[in-house]
Amino acid sequence: GAVVSQHPSWVICKSGTSVKIECRSLDFQATTMFWYRQFPKQSLMLMATSNEGSKATYEQGVEKDKFLINHASLTLSTLTVTSAHPEDSSFYICSARANFGQGAFTDTQYFGPGTRLTVL
C-alpha cells in the first residue's frame, strides 16, 4: 500500500516552454503533498507544500509564479514549471502524507519515483 506515482518519469524540453509534472497517490487519499527538487549529490530541498483545495505554501526563495502547484483532488497534485530554463533542470520528487480520515495523518511521507527534467 501507500504508493505514489509521478508522470512523466523524465522529460526534455526547450528553454521557454512549460512542463507539467503529475503526482498521484494510488491507493490512499492525500490532502497534503510535498514537492522537492534534488540536484546531483545533494539532498532533497522542499519547494512547497500542496494542500487539497487551497493554495500551496512555498518555501523561501521558491518563485510561486514559476512553479505553479495545483492540488485539485485528494489523489492528484501537479507542478508546472513555467518558462523553463536550463537552471531549472533537476530531479523533481513529490511525496504525500496518507490521510486516514478524522484528522488522522501519517507522519511518514510516501515518495514518488521522481521526474528528471532537462531543459535545453
Place this chain on the structure above:
Amino acid sequence: SQKIEQNSEALNIQEGKTATLTCNYTNYSPAYLQWYRQDPGRGPVFLLLIRENEKEKRKERLKVTFDTTLKQSLFHITASQPADSATYLCALDSSGGYNKLIFGAGTRLAVHP
C-alpha cells in the same frame, strides 16, 4: 543557524558487518526523526521513524537511536548485505509535528562482498 549533518563521505564496509550512520542536528527541536533509503535516480523510501520520547526503534536488521540531548541519531544496519548499498537520508520534522521535513545530504553506503 539550523543544520542537519550527515557524513558526506561514503561508508565502505564488508558484507556481514554492522553499518553505523550518523545524523547530527543543531537548532532544531524535532517531534520526530526519520530515515530513508534512496537509490540512484529514484525517490526516497521510508525506513524508520523515531519520536522525541523514544530512545531506540528496531525493524528487522535496522536499528535507530535518538538522543535529543546530544541532538544525534544513529542508524545501524546489522549483518549488512551488498543489497543494502544505497544513500541513506535522515530527515527531521522542523514544524513541531506538522510534517515539514528537512533532509540531510545523505551518506552513501557501499557494502562489499
